[in-house]
Amino acid sequence: MSERPDRIPEWCRGEEWCSVTATASLLGRKWKPVIVDRLLKNGACGFSELEGLINGISGKALSNNLKELEEDEIVNRSVISERPYRVEYALTDRGRDLEPLIVAMREWGSAHFGPDSKKDNP
Amino acid sequence: MSERPDRIPEWCRGEEWCSVTATASLLGRKWKPVIVDRLLKNGACGFSELEGLINGISGKALSNNLKELEEDEIVNRSVISERPYRVEYALTDRGRDLEPLIVAMREWGSAHFGPDSKKDNP
DNA sequence: CGGTATCCGGCAGGATACTG
DNA sequence: CAGTATCCTGCCGGATACCG
Numbered sequence: 001m002s003e004r005p006d007r008i009p010e011w012c013r014g015e016e017w018c019s020v021t022a023t024a025s026l027l028g029r030k031w032k033p034v035i036v037d038r039l040l041k042n043g044a045c046g047f048s049e050l051e052g053l054i055n056g057i058s059g060k061a062l063s064n065n066l067k068e069l070e071e072d073e074i075v076n077r078s079v080i081s082e083r084p085y086r087v088e089y090a091l092t093d094r095g096r097d098l099e100p101l102i103v104a105m106r107e108w109g110s111a112h113f114g115p116d117s118k119k120d121n122p
Numbered sequence: 123m124s125e126r127p128d129r130i131p132e133w134c135r136g137e138e139w140c141s142v143t144a145t146a147s148l149l150g151r152k153w154k155p156v157i158v159d160r161l162l163k164n165g166a167c168g169f170s171e172l173e174g175l176i177n178g179i180s181g182k183a184l185s186n187n188l189k190e191l192e193e194d195e196i197v198n199r200s201v202i203s204e205r206p207y208r209v210e211y212a213l214t215d216r217g218r219d220l221e222p223l224i225v226a227m228r229e230w231g232s233a234h235f236g237p238d239s240k241k242d243n244p
Numbered sequence: 245c246g247g248t249a250t251c252c253g254g255c256a257g258g259a260t261a262c263t264g
Numbered sequence: 265c266a267g268t269a270t271c272c273t274g275c276c277g278g279a280t281a282c283c284g
Contacts, residue, residue, distance in 0.1 A: 003235070004235055008235060009178060011177055011178060012177070012178075014236060014237040015237075016228075016232060016236065016237070017159075017160075017163075017175075018177075018231070018236075019227070019228045019229075019230075019231030019232040019235065019236050020155055020156050020159040020224060020227045020228050020231060021156050021177070021178075021231075022231040022235045022236075023155070023227040023228075023230055023231040024152060024153070024154075024155045024156055024227065025152070027150075028149075028150055028151055028152050028154075028155065029150060029276080030146065030147070030150055030276080030277080031146075031277090032146075032150075033142055033145070033146045033150065034142050034143050034146055037139075037142040038139075041139075046245080046246080047245075047246050047247070048245065048246070048247095053139075055133055055134070055140075055143070056131060056133060056143075057277095058277065058278050058279075059246090059247075059248095059278095059279095060247095060248085060276095060277065060278075060279085061276080061277050061278080062247095063246090063247065063248080064276080064277080084245060085245055085246065085247095085284080086245075086246090087245085087246065087247090094234055097230055097233065097234070098230060100226045100229070100230075101223065101226035101227060101230055102142060103226075104222045104223035104225075104226045105141070105142045105145040105146065105223060106138075106141045106142055106145075107141075107222070108141075108145055108219055108220060108222075108223055109140070109141030109142060109143075109144040109145040110138060110141040111219065112216055112219070113125070113126055113130060113141070113144045114136060114138065114140075114141050114144075115136040115137075115138070151256080152256080152257080153257090168265075168266080169265075169266050169267070170265065170266070170267095179257095180257065180258050180259075181259095181266090181267075181268095182256095182257065182258075182259090182267095182268085182269095183256075183257050183258075184267095185266090185267065185268080186256080186257080187256095206265065207264080207265055207266065207267095208265070208266090209265085209266065209267090
């Protein structure tokens with residue numbers, strides 16, 4: 001498949017300052033980072049399993065986002081068994097490389113809005 | 123202002139697995155991480171200056187995103203001078219705390235789509 | 245179980261023109 | 265310079281119903 005997913009803008013080529021734009025183009029949606037987070041923590045998941053792990057997501061949104069993540073080679077989908085029908089979504093290498101990014105999101109989020117976030121002057 | 127911006131969903135409260143959702147709610151848009159990236163690299167900027175640093179953004183999008191980032195206490199806006207009219211956007215402490223996250227985005231982006239990204243087997 | 249089809253609303257964001 | 269106003273588009277995503 002393509003080295004450069006269509007989701008990354010055409011004008012965004014190589015320049016160092018473009019890398020954030022490129023990343024934001026692939027992950028900058030409501031659910032994508034959360035999906036990657038759950039796959040990092042739980043390993044490969046089935047569809048409904050993933051749905052259960054993500055509070056508030058609708059089946060359609062999950063389906064669409066998984067499809068795009070697959071196109072962008074962040075997630076890999078494989079059929080595990082035919083009867084009963086079982087599918088598994090797992091991170092690719094590229095997807096696993098997102099771990100530091102997701103960890104940074106977790107930390108920033110819980111530092112500022114989490115259970116033990118310190119107010120202005122603790 | 124509010125500890126928990128409205129943009130973070132109501133059901134997202136404290137639980138550790140919510141921190142990614144919370145962060146995605148605040149930054150998970152097309153331009154926000156890019157804006158933070160530019161402010162990190164260039165320091166405080168005026169409006170047009172920032173517009174020039176961000177390839178492809180429209181004035182309206184920049185205006186809207188800055189307003190939201192300000193509401194979420196990630197960016198601070200201050201009027202520098204009245205004649206000529208000058209404004210400056212700078213990161214708050216909370217905004218500066220995003221640096222590791224933005225750095226992770228830069229690194230993932232340039233590793234996978236950047237000028238010197240290695241193909242599958244270098 | 246693992247989705248797709250359809251309908252539908254909202255909002256993000258582009259273009260352009262205009263203001264103080 | 266630093267925006268706002270308006271118009272208009274497309275996509276995102278929720279709800280629901282249905283399929284193999």
